[in-house]
Amino acid sequence: MVSRVIPVDPFDLVVFGATGDLSRRKIFPGLYRRFIAGQVPESSRIIGSARTEMNDEEFRAFVSSAIEEFVGPKQRDAESIARFSSHLFYVSVDAKGESGWKALAGMVRANTVQAFYFSVAPSLFGDLAERLHHHGIASASSRIVVEKPFGRDLASAKELNRTLALHFHESQIYRIDHYLGKETVQNLMAVRFANILFEPLWNARHVDHVQITVAETVGVGGRGAYYDRSGAMRDMVQNHLMQLLCLIAMEAPYRFDPDAVRDEKLKVIHALEPVEPDDIVRGQYRAGNGKDGGKSYVEDVENPASRTESFVALRVGIANWRWKGTPFYLRTGKKLRGRASEIAVVFKEVPHSIFGEEEAWRENVLSIRLQPNEGMTLSVMIKEPGPGGMRLKEVPLDMSFAEALGDSGAEIPDAYERLIMDVIRGNQTLFMRGDEVEAAWAWTDPIIADWEARDERPKPYDPTSSGPEDALMLLHRDGRRWREIRE
Ligand code: BG6
Numbered sequence: 223m224v225s226r227v228i229p230v231d232p233f234d235l236v237v238f239g240a241t242g243d244l245s246r247r248k249i250f251p252g253l254y255r256r257f258i259a260g261q262v263p264e265s266s267r268i269i270g271s272a273r274t275e276m277n278d279e280e281f282r283a284f285v286s287s288a289i290e291e292f293v294g295p296k297q298r299d300a301e302s303i304a305r306f307s308s309h310l311f312y313v314s315v316d317a318k319g320e321s322g323w324k325a326l327a328g329m330v331r332a333n334t335v336q337a338f339y340f341s342v343a344p345s346l347f348g349d350l351a352e353r354l355h356h357h358g359i360a361s362a363s364s365r366i367v368v369e370k371p372f373g374r375d376l377a378s379a380k381e382l383n384r385t386l387a388l389h390f391h392e393s394q395i396y397r398i399d400h401y402l403g404k405e406t407v408q409n410l411m412a413v414r415f416a417n418i419l420f421e422p423l424w425n426a427r428h429v430d431h432v433q434i435t436v437a438e439t440v441g442v443g444g445r446g447a448y449y450d451r452s453g454a455m456r457d458m459v460q461n462h463l464m465q466l467l468c469l470i471a472m473e474a475p476y477r478f479d480p481d482a483v484r485d486e487k488l489k490v491i492h493a494l495e496p497v498e499p500d501d502i503v504r505g506q507y508r509a510g511n512g513k514d515g516g517k518s519y520v521e522d523v524e525n526p527a528s529r530t531e532s533f534v535a536l537r538v539g540i541a542n543w544r545w546k547g548t549p550f551y552l553r554t555g556k557k558l559r560g561r562a563s564e565i566a567v568v569f570k571e572v573p574h575s576i577f578g579e580e581e582a583w584r585e586n587v588l589s590i591r592l593q594p595n596e597g598m599t600l601s602v603m604i605k606e607p608g609p610g611g612m613r614l615k616e617v618p619l620d621m622s623f624a625e626a627l628g629d630s631g632a633e634i635p636d637a638y639e640r641l642i643m644d645v646i647r648g649n650q651t652l653f654m655r656g657d658e659v660e661a662a663w664a665w666t667d668p669i670i671a672d673w674e675a676r677d678e679r680p681k682p683y684d685p686t687s688s689g690p691e692d693a694l695m696l697l698h699r700d701g702r703r704w705r706e707i708r709e
Contacts, residue, residue: 238315257302270310339642397656505682535552535689536552
């Protein structure tokens with residue numbers, strides 16, 4: 223099976239922060255992959271921009287080395303890289319000053335799809351937006367792409383929204399949450415809304431609880447300064463886990479259309495119950511044999527007094543007719559035993575077991591693996607073969623997307639590729655709307671304010687564990703168990 227490539231119109235894409243880490247790791251390698259898939263039309267231009275002085279040739283060499291490093295050998299060859307390079311240009315600009323803007327204005331064409339990717343610190347968003355306007359570069363149809371973190375609380379998110387709104391309409395603003403670009407995350411919507419099978423069971427009457435786990439083996443490494451000001455709650459829960467929760471819990475949008483989808487997600491966020499302090503466990507990794515060096519969290523961030531969490535687990539309730547009474551357990555952390563992200567929908571027991579109490583019975587679980595080995599498993603009970611009565615056995619109906627989809631499944635595109643192309647196409651479905659981000663912060667803020675007021679140390683946990691013991695208790699006390707974190 224060959225994957226379908228939808229053509230796009232020629233575009234001018236300006237990447238501010240072109241020399242930064244995200245550009246090197248994700249944006250340019252992603253654009254290259256789209257190029258070899260035939261989605262960068264002939265006259266399109268990718269214009270790198272940063273403060274560093276560089277000419278086009280130096281920039282092309284910079285991007286080529288990023289491709290060498292981050293694109294698999296099967297997808298790269300010198301000839302394709304050279305052809306891709308002919309789309310690359312560079313203009314040095316000063317976000318806070320006037321230098322370079324005239325040159326940029328001379329490069330970006332009117333009457334072409336224009337997108338400006340702000341891969342820079344949020345403190346520069348306002349400056350870039352203002353100068354794009356002042357120099358007549360952006361028009362009413364230009365799009366801007368902004369990266370997380372979108373604020374660090376409700377007040378700062380509102381301020382960012384206000385700043386961007388001075389120059390751009392909401393329909394021009396693409397706020398990235400790269401989890402929405404992951405194929406399996408989009409598959410959540412396909413599974414829920416393109417099959418009749420699950421919907422009748424998708425509610426508090428039939429679902430006992432839901433577990434959302436995003437476990438990482440890496441520590442905070444070189445990002446200590448940023449991370450120590452954020453912690454797992456701001457870095458992962460307010461955005462990525464929140465998005466997963468919304469897609470699992472939302473009502474069917476009337477259409478797969480940007481505002482219809484985002485309206486439904488927003489309703490879920492509004493319905494989230496406040497989280498009681500007893501329903502949260504925060505952790506911090508100790509020193510030990512982690513995959514990412516042996517240092518403890520406080521050594522990694524070089525802040526011996528740090529009370530920032532590198533792990534958080536919480537029990538979340540949704541106060542609406544569909545979900546009242548079904549807890550959603552969320553957990554995420556660094557330096558855990560495996561890199562595994564999974565959503566598990568755990569169904570209730572059968573109302574009466576006709577096979578008697580002694581027959582081991584396990585609940586049905588629909589598990590959606592986001593990474594690695596993207597796929598879906600439904601555990602079902604069957605009869606164990608052989609004579610000797612009716613013995614029950616739990617077996618998985620297992621589907622690996624890569625196997626099920628053949629060749630096209632083997633090439634699951636990176637989240638950024640998909641999202642950048644959506645910007646070029648002008649499709650905002652997989653981007654967060656301003657009100658959605660603010661609602662997510664409005665729910666997160668009191669949780670963080672409460673623990674800051676109590677000033678408690680996060681619970682220590684060992685690298686390669688499943689997080690602190692107390693996180694296990696969060697489920698044990700409800701008579702439930704976390705699913706194993708398995709790579
Ligand atoms: C980022 C966080 O948004 O997501 C990182 O800032 C985290 O701390 C990363 O490691 C996880 O993304 P992925 O795609 O590797 O699951």
